[in-house]
Amino acid sequence: MKIAVCMKQVPDTTEIKIDPVKNTLIRKGVPSIMNPYDRHALEMALQLKDRHGAEVVALTMGPSQAIDILEEAYAMGADEVYLITDRKFGGSDTFATSYILSAALDHLGPFDLVLGGKQAIDGDTGQTISSLAQHMDCACINQVLDLQVESSPAGATNSNPTVTVKRKTDEGVEVLETTLPLVCTVMKESNKPRYASIQSTLDALEHEAQQICLDDLAALLDESKIGLKGSPTRVQKSFVPERCAEGVFIEGAPKDQAHDLVEQLVEAKLLV
Amino acid sequence: MTLLYTKEQKALISLVHDVAEQELKPYVAQADRDGKCPEELYEFGFDLGLHLVEVPKEYGGTGLDYETTAMIFEELAKIDAGYAITFVTTFVALRNVILAGTPEQAQYFADVVKQRKFAAFALTEPNAGSDVAGMRSTATKVDGGYVLNSTKTFITNGGIASIYIVFCKTDFEAGAHGITAFIVDRDMPGVRVGAEEDKMGLRLSNTTELLLDDVFVPEDRVLGKVGEGMKLALNALNLSRAFVCTMGVGIMQRALDEALAYATERKQFGKPLASFQLVQGLLADMAIKTEAARCVVNNTMRLMDAGSLVQLEGAICKTFVTDSMQEVVSNAVQVMGGYGYSREYPVEKLMRDAKVFQIFEGTNQIQRTTIAKLLANG
Amino acid sequence: MQETNDHRDIWVFLEQFDGQPKQVGCELLGQARRLADQIGQQVGAVIISNEPQDAIDMARTYGADYAYVIEGAEYAQFTTDAFSEAFEHLCQEHKPEIILVGATANGRELASHLAVALEAGLTADCTSLTIDPETATMAWERPAFGGNLYARICANTHPQMGTVRPGAMPVPDPHPNENMQVIHEKFHPSRMRVKVKEFIEDLKDQGVSLQDAEVIVSGGRGMKGPENFKMLEKLAELLGGAVGCSRSVVEEGWLPASKQVGQTGSSVSPRIYIACGISGAVQHVAGMDHSDAIVAINQDPHAPIFDVADYCIVGDVFQVVPALIEELSAQ
Numbered sequence: 001m002k003i004a005v006c007m008k009q010v011p012d013t014t015e016i017k018i019d020p021v022k023n024t025l026i027r028k029g030v031p032s033i034m035n036p037y038d039r040h041a042l043e044m045a046l047q048l049k050d051r052h053g054a055e056v057v058a059l060t061m062g063p064s065q066a067i068d069i070l071e072e073a074y075a076m077g078a079d080e081v082y083l084i085t086d087r088k089f090g091g092s093d094t095f096a097t098s099y100i101l102s103a104a105l106d107h108l109g110p111f112d113l114v115l116g117g118k119q120a121i122d123g124d125t126g127q128t129i130s131s132l133a134q135h136m137d138c139a140c141i142n143q144v145l146d147l148q149v150e151s152s153p154a155g156a157t158n159s160n161p162t163v164t165v166k167r168k169t170d171e172g173v174e175v176l177e178t179t180l181p182l183v184c185t186v187m188k189e190s191n192k193p194r195y196a197s198i199q200s201t202l203d204a205l206e207h208e209a210q211q212i213c214l215d216d217l218a219a220l221l222d223e224s225k226i227g228l229k230g231s232p233t234r235v236q237k238s239f240v241p242e243r244c245a246e247g248v249f250i251e252g253a254p255k256d257q258a259h260d261l262v263e264q265l266v267e268a269k270l271l272v
Numbered sequence: 273m274t275l276l277y278t279k280e281q282k283a284l285i286s287l288v289h290d291v292a293e294q295e296l297k298p299y300v301a302q303a304d305r306d307g308k309c310p311e312e313l314y315e316f317g318f319d320l321g322l323h324l325v326e327v328p329k330e331y332g333g334t335g336l337d338y339e340t341t342a343m344i345f346e347e348l349a350k351i352d353a354g355y356a357i358t359f360v361t362t363f364v365a366l367r368n369v370i371l372a373g374t375p376e377q378a379q380y381f382a383d384v385v386k387q388r389k390f391a392a393f394a395l396t397e398p399n400a401g402s403d404v405a406g407m408r409s410t411a412t413k414v415d416g417g418y419v420l421n422s423t424k425t426f427i428t429n430g431g432i433a434s435i436y437i438v439f440c441k442t443d444f445e446a447g448a449h450g451i452t453a454f455i456v457d458r459d460m461p462g463v464r465v466g467a468e469e470d471k472m473g474l475r476l477s478n479t480t481e482l483l484l485d486d487v488f489v490p491e492d493r494v495l496g497k498v499g500e501g502m503k504l505a506l507n508a509l510n511l512s513r514a515f516v517c518t519m520g521v522g523i524m525q526r527a528l529d530e531a532l533a534y535a536t537e538r539k540q541f542g543k544p545l546a547s548f549q550l551v552q553g554l555l556a557d558m559a560i561k562t563e564a565a566r567c568v569v570n571n572t573m574r575l576m577d578a579g580s581l582v583q584l585e586g587a588i589c590k591t592f593v594t595d596s597m598q599e600v601v602s603n604a605v606q607v608m609g610g611y612g613y614s615r616e617y618p619v620e621k622l623m624r625d626a627k628v629f630q631i632f633e634g635t636n637q638i639q640r641t642t643i644a645k646l647l648a649n650g
Numbered sequence: 651m652q653e654t655n656d657h658r659d660i661w662v663f664l665e666q667f668d669g670q671p672k673q674v675g676c677e678l679l680g681q682a683r684r685l686a687d688q689i690g691q692q693v694g695a696v697i698i699s700n701e702p703q704d705a706i707d708m709a710r711t712y713g714a715d716y717a718y719v720i721e722g723a724e725y726a727q728f729t730t731d732a733f734s735e736a737f738e739h740l741c742q743e744h745k746p747e748i749i750l751v752g753a754t755a756n757g758r759e760l761a762s763h764l765a766v767a768l769e770a771g772l773t774a775d776c777t778s779l780t781i782d783p784e785t786a787t788m789a790w791e792r793p794a795f796g797g798n799l800y801a802r803i804c805a806n807t808h809p810q811m812g813t814v815r816p817g818a819m820p821v822p823d824p825h826p827n828e829n830m831q832v833i834h835e836k837f838h839p840s841r842m843r844v845k846v847k848e849f850i851e852d853l854k855d856q857g858v859s860l861q862d863a864e865v866i867v868s869g870g871r872g873m874k875g876p877e878n879f880k881m882l883e884k885l886a887e888l889l890g891g892a893v894g895c896s897r898s899v900v901e902e903g904w905l906p907a908s909k910q911v912g913q914t915g916s917s918v919s920p921r922i923y924i925a926c927g928i929s930g931a932v933q934h935v936a937g938m939d940h941s942d943a944i945v946a947i948n949q950d951p952h953a954p955i956f957d958v959a960d961y962c963i964v965g966d967v968f969q970v971v972p973a974l975i976e977e978l979s980a981q
Contacts, residue, residue, distance in 0.1 A: 011795070071283070094772065095765060123794055125774035130730075130762030139843035140730050142759045164847075169755045170816075171667050174727075175848040195291050198321045198344070199334050201283050232771030232807040236789065241800050241936075247946075247962040257963045258973035261945065262981070264961060270922050270943050271889075539952045 001054040001149070001180075003045040004105055006116040006129060007038035007073065009066040034069040037117025041186040043193040044147060045115055046077045052149055055079050057108060059212075061089060061100060067209050075196030075204035082108065086214040091228025094127040099230075101128070102135035103220040104212055112180040118143055118187050126185065133183035140183040141176060143168040145190050149180075274566045281340050285347050291316055292351040300352045300476065304621055309355060309476040318388040322348070322359040327366055331382035339573040342518035346566070349522025350529075353625050354476030356522070358390060360515045361428045365391035365437055368508045369455065372496040377455060384435045384457075392433035393512070394424040394456075394482050395505055401426075402638045404439075404505060405448040409484070411440035417490040418442070420454060423466075423483055426632075430480030431465045434458045437508075438484065439501050451501035455493045462487035473624035510586050513633040514576060517569045517593040520629050524562040524597055527604035527622045531555060534608050545607065554603045561596040568592055584646045587639040594629035594636060601626045657808035660686045661694045661746040662714070663737070664705040665728075665757055671705040673821065673862070674752030678814055679712035680822025681779050682750055686715075689786045694718060694746065698736050700726040706832055713825035718744070720837045727846040728756040732839040734763035739837050741768055746809045747786055750779075753813035761813050771805025773812045777917075788812065793936055817861045817917045818940065860911065865891030865922045868911055868938070869899060872927020872948065872967055876904035881971050882926060888978045894918065896934045912937035927967045930955025947971065 011030045045056045058073035060066050061084040070081035084104050092100060105111055114133075119126035126142070133140030146166040165176045168187055196204070214221070224230055250260045265271040277285070295316040303309050317323070326341045327333020336344075341363075348356040362385060369381040385391055400407040409422030420440050424430070436456045443450030456463060466481025496504050532555060535546035545551045572589040575582050582589075601623040605612035612619045630636045660682040664675040675695075682693045695709035695717040702719045709717045720736045737760065741749070751761040753775045765772035773790035777800075780789045790803045790812045805811070860866060867886040869879055879893060886893045894911040895904070911918055912934040923941035927948060928934060935958050938944065946959035947970050956962045963970055 075287075094762075094774075095769075098766065123774075126758050127762040127765075127772060127774050130759050131766045131772075133730075134734070134763040134766035140759070140763070141844060142730075143755050165844075167755075169728075170672075171849075171851065173850040174846055175850065176844050177847050178844040195295075195316065195319060196287055197319060198284055198287065198325055198336075201287050202280060202334065205280055205283060232769065233773055233803050233805045236802045236804050238794075238799055238801040241793075241932075247956055247959045249956075249962045249964065251964075254965055254969035254973040255976075257965060257970055258977040261961055261963065261974065262977050265922065265943070265945075268943065539950075542952075 001048065001052055001112045002109070003048060003054050003056050003113045003115065004108070004111045005038065005042045005045050005056065005058045005073070005078070006101055006114065006132070007042065007058060007060045007069055008035045008117075008120045008122075008128075009033070009060060009062050009069045010035045010120050010122040032065065032068065034072055035117050035120045035122075037119060037121070037186065037188060038069075039117070039193040040188050040190050041115040041117050041184075042073055042076060042078065043191045044144075044186050045113070046194065047191065048113070048147070048149060049077070052151065057082065057111075059084060059101075059104060059108070061085070061092075061097060061104075063090075070209045071201075071204040071207075072196065074207050074209075075200040076194055077200075081207075081209045082212055083209050084212045088214050088223070088227050091231065092226060093231035093233045094123075094125055094131055095233070096226050096231045098128045098131035099135050099225055100217070100221065101132050103217045105132075105136065106220050107212065107217055110181070112182075114138070114181075114183045116185055118185045129183060129185045136183065138181050138183045139178055141165050141167055141178070142185040144184045144186050145173065147184060147190075274563045275343075275570055277343070281343055284336075284340065284344055288320065288344050288347045289350075291320060292348050296348075296351045296355060300355075301618070301621075303352075304354075304475045307470060307475045309358070309478070313355070314358070314388075317355070317359055323362050323385055323388070323390070326363045327382060327385070328370065331366075331370065331378060332386050333363075333382070337573075338514070338576045339570065342515065342569060342573045345515065346518045346522040346525070346569075349519035350526040352476050353519040353523055354474035356519050357474065357477045357516070358429060358432070360519070361393060361512070362391045362433075364508065364512045364515060365393050365435075367511060368393075368437060368504065369495060371507065372453070372504045373455070374492075377492070377495065381435060381455065387434075389434035390429045390432050392427055392429035392436045392482070393508060394422075394427050394430070394436050394438040396426045397423060398425050402635060404502060405451070407439065407441060407451065409438070409440040410444075411442045411452055411454065413442070414488070417488055417493070418454065420456070420462075420484045420487045420489060423481065425466075425481050426469065427480055427482045429478055430482045431468060432478045436463075436482065437495060438482070439505055442498055442501075446499060448502045449499050451505070452498045453495040453501040453504050454489050455495055456484070456487065456489060460487050460489065472627060473621070474628055507581065509633060510581055510583060511576070513586050513590050514569070514572050514582060516629060516633050517565070517572065517589050520593045520597050520626070521562065521566045521569055523622050523626055523629075524558070524565060524600040527601045527619060528555070528558045528562050530617070530619050530622075531558065531604040531607040531612075534611065551607060554607050558600045558603050561600050565593040565596050584643065587634075587642045587646070590633065591636050591639045591643070594626075597626045597629055655747075655808055657745045657747040659692045659694050659715075659746050660748040660750065661696050661809075662709075663696045663698075663749070663751045663757065663760070664708060664717075665752055665754060666697075666699050666701075666705050669699075669701040669704055671708040672752060672754065672816070674754065674757075674814070674816035675705070675708055676712045676821055677816070677819040678750045678752060679709065679714060681814070681819055682748075683713045683822070683825065685748070685779060685781045685788075688781055688783045691747065691786070692716065694744075696737060696740060698725050698733055700724075710828070710830045711824045711826050712822060713827045714830055715827065716831040716833060719832060719834050721834065722838065724839060724842065727849070728760075729842055729844055729846065730759050730763055731842045731844065733760050734767065735839045735841075736837045737764050738767045740835065741809065743835075748781075748788055749809050749811045751811070751813045753815045757813055761811060765811050768809060768811075769807065770809050770811045771803075771807045773803045773805070776812045776814045777818045779812070779814070815917050817919055820919065820940075860892050860894050860909065860916045860918055863892035863918070863920050865889040865924070866894045866911070866918055866920045866938075866941075867891055867924045867926065868894035868896065868928060869905075869926045869967075870896040870928030870934075871898040871902070872929070873899070873904070874927075876902075878968070879905065881968075881975070885924070885971055885975050885978070888975060889922070891920070891922075896928050896931070925955050925959070926971060928955055929953045930958060 058078040059082040116129035150161040324333040329335040411418040442452040464483040469479040604619040692715035695714040697705040778791035919940035924945040945961040946955040
């Protein structure tokens with residue numbers, strides 16, 4: 001089995017603060033991390049590798065510093081890691097990004113399983129992996145909690161095993177059945193990601209990530225559909241939300257505060 | 273960041289930071305209250321390979337230098353120094369066997385530790401603390417080995433170790449030259465763990481008595497030469513002394529981080545605490561001491577990597593770092609006021625944890641005496 | 651070069667569960683009506699279902715001009731293959747200008763596939779929708795970076811697509827259109843590579859769901875421990891509401907993640923939102939600032955929650971909440 005895990009380097013959004021004077025985002029000093037959801041996708045791949053034997057390939061598209069998360073992926077147990085990087089890829093929206101990723105997977109593949117996190121914590125779109133599946137014309141399941149590949153009887157090789165997937169929906173959990181190849185987005189609840197060890201972290205630093213650039217994918221890509229120019233959506237403007245409610249302060253002892261609050265809510269017809 | 277870290281060092285610090293934040297931090301307050309580190313918390317430490325970081329590759333370790341090892345344990349000590357010391361004590365014991373023992377002894381000791389087991393160093397006795405030569409433990413020569421009788425106290429990892437280095441007197445007439453070190457297994461007949469200390473701080477560190485009643489050890493368990501135990505002990509102390517300093521820096525950094533975060537968030541008279549000059553003074557003093565301490569520790573580690581025994585430098589480092597710690601943790605409590613004193617917040621624990629650093633691995637009074645002696649002797 | 655555009659109208663996908671159309675459907679119909687009126691175009695509902703009737707009724711109640719209905723047993727449960735192929739078929743045939751989909755688990759998946767199939771620009775999780783009356787170009791506003799930043803996004807394609815988070819838009823007043831046209835189309839998906847074998851209901855979340863609640867009483871780290879949420883449950887019960895919480899409460903393990911309000915939890919817009927011992931981190935505020943009225947109870951007068959609150963009570967939650975319970979019980 002050959003498994004690809006698509007990951008993204010993101011700013012640690014829990015560390016982001018707002019400059020109270022300029023009302024802008026302070027990005028300085030905010031560390032870049034592996035998207036937390038992607039860590040669970042990698043763990044799912046590594047567990048399948050532990051159970052059935054598999055080659056796990058981790059890849060990310062981004063600038064050269066994104067190599068940090070690939071080193072982490074290698075230290076956790078990925079067999080090979082790839083950085084997809086090219087100046088012409090810059091500015092890609094989810095459509096263009098998923099298109100480039102599909103070409104890279106085509107270039108490195110074929111893969112039996114492609115996994116990614118449910119969403120990235122910076123953009124929060126949750127679209128890239130699902131869009132990737134459509135580009136690849138591959139079956140896709142999002143919000144996966146659990147994925148089991150039917151084991152083949154000892155000695156036999158099952159070329160098309162049944163895959164049973166638990167998927168989180170808004171109402172509960174669905175049990176789905178399908179076959180490979182398959183694309184999935186993985187939920188945090190699916191597993192507890194392993195840590196790298198001190199030794200494997202050192203090994204990962206020794207290992208050099210492979211790079212894939214536009215030239216490598218030229219035969220597989222329509223250049224008019226990548227980068228800022230090839231992206232169907234465009235960010236017009238970004239801004240820090242304004243928050244300025246004119247709140248009424250209710251003073252007094254707790255008992256009086258409670259009384260006044262209820263009275264004011266009733267007056268405002270919020271409470272009957 | 274004070275030091276010029278290599279890429280490798282940055283990666284390891286970040287790894288230990290992330291794991292300790294997730295796997296240790298949430299459990300520290302309760303474990304501190306209980307005075308016991310739950311056994312399952314050791315798992316992530318072993319998974320990381322903390323027990324083998326400094327151990328040479330030929331014995332199955334990672335083979336990191338002292339400098340990098342110190343950085344890792346500083347980071348871990350930011351979350352809990354008692355937890356960190358459990359692992360430090362283990363690899364320091366193994367290092368001493370590698371330095372003083374035969375290759376077979378080193379392999380044997382390493383093989384035990386590799387099975388995710390702790391080691392301990394049993395030197396102190398109820399009536400022999402700083403005065404090592406005053407110890408009462410005896411090792412009596414018998415056919416094929418020695419019979420040990422001993423009561424050791426304040427033994428770090430005493431109750432959780434699987435293997436010990438124990439110091440006993442083989443010759444009562446010879447004073448400091450009558451002490452010999454032995455490798456003792458936990459499961460040898462006559463080895464007993466005594467009472468556990470109920471300590472003020474470092475409560476995740478296991479500290480117990482160790483009792484040996486007529487414990488027979490074969491000849492090949494003598495570590496180093498008979499009668500040279502004192503030298504071995506002092507060399508070992510140089511090493512562990514340097515490592516408690518790195519943990520001290522971790523505690524100081526944590527105190528600074530907590531106080532700074534609080535002073536930035538907490539508002540009084542409509543302004544954050546950090547904007548008041550007297551508070552700024554406290555914070556600046558903390559940063560000065562912390563940064564200086566880190567530099568001194570780093571220098572000591574680099575000297576050790578270069579082969580120095582750091583007799584003088586280590587004593588200076590220990591005294592400076594652990595004295596500075598007291599001021600830094602106390603300032604943290606001061607900055608946080610009532611919240612600093614409250615058990616709801618972590619800084620009162622840092623203050624409790626810090627005190628013992630002036631006491632163990634040679635009290636700071638003994639260190640000063642040593643410094644003065646070494647200076648005078650040039 | 652002026653591209654000719656034969657795309658028209660604003661379509662809303664009405665997702666159903668067990669035959670019931672989801673509430674986000676009418677939230678989107680309300681938006682679609684408002685936007686369509688600005689550009690003089692029509693609102694179309696898209697219903698792909700084995701039992702479409704309730705969804706057709708919803709479309710009519712909330713003022714759609716027409717509804718496309720693809721009916722069939724293969725649409726009893728959502729599958730990506732069947733739904734995206736069927737929806738794509740409708741788009742190819744009838745060329746909508748704008749498509750709105752609820753950002754549910756299924757909606758996100760459907761929209762992602764459809765956008766690639768149609769080579770259309772897709773904006774996820776929008777919280778505000780505006781349109782240029784001249785060009786019919788949508789400006790999609792959405793949060794990013796955990797709600798710390800908002801982006802306004804436009805697409806240069808036809809159709810323009812967006813998903814909208816349930817609860818982000820108000821439920822509109824009914825605006826029935828008895829003349830709504832119902833257009834049935836036949837379509838069979840060419841393949842269904844994934845089969846739904848079983849559905850397990852989430853038994854953990856009984857009671858009033860956060861998104862449906864008219865009143866939400868929410869607790870933060872200031873509640874100090876899980877046992878103190880009993881007090882909030884009591885207050886919520888008196889007000890006929892539900893209990894929510896901030897992210898730190900989930901991280902502490904005091905309440906399950908399903909109770910979390912905020913950027914990474916649920917977005918809610920109840921009539922009254924009562925924040926108890928919540929400091930008001932942006933990540934939390936992003937999920938509740940559309941509430942009609944926000945009440946904040948916090949000891950720290952400088953807590954950021956008071957910047958968004960309509961009713962501010964500086965005080966100890968452990969005194970104010972019991973006082974409120976007493977006050978409400980007395981009435």
